[in-house]
Amino acid sequence: MSNAFKSIEQGLKEALSHARGDKSAAVLHEIEIPDPDVQAIRARTGLSQVAFARSIGVKKATLLNWEQGRRHPEGPARVLLALIAKDPQIVQRTLTP
Template sequence: MSAYDSIMQGLSEALDHAQGKDIGAQVHDVVVPAVDVAAIRASTGLSQGDFARSIGVAKGTLLNWEQGRRHPTGPAQVLLAMIARKPSLVSELLG
């Protein structure tokens, strides 16, 4: 099978899967736990500004998360869940 044929087969299978057709694909649902951002930050001992900088978000974003106006999603939620399990992670990796 040529590279073109392989790509076309993959695209066809992806479209079938997106349309709900059973193509025998393995689907993995990854559940990332909800996080308490204020408690996680407190466990690190960092100020809001320092913690926001250490995880690469604006301080305003962190404030919105801590006050419940917004919730972290995607990579931010995963990173925060990791820090919740090991608060020293930030200082170990960035210190």
């Protein structure tokens, strides 16, 4: 069996245990994600602010606020930015048909 299969199998077992009400089987996976340097991440992609904002599904104003430090990305946006920081072309490669 491959590692992927084992991981999926374990996830399904945990989901079934949870569905049955067994809270002891629940496993919480927490990953610490550092504050992203949004401007540097965008620059590495080579995209304009408008194109980058569109590619990650946020408004240009939101991106500007992140880049200028007035606001900070949270939750899924923070995870997506961390992925893009490691692989600047991940969004285009993954979502382009």
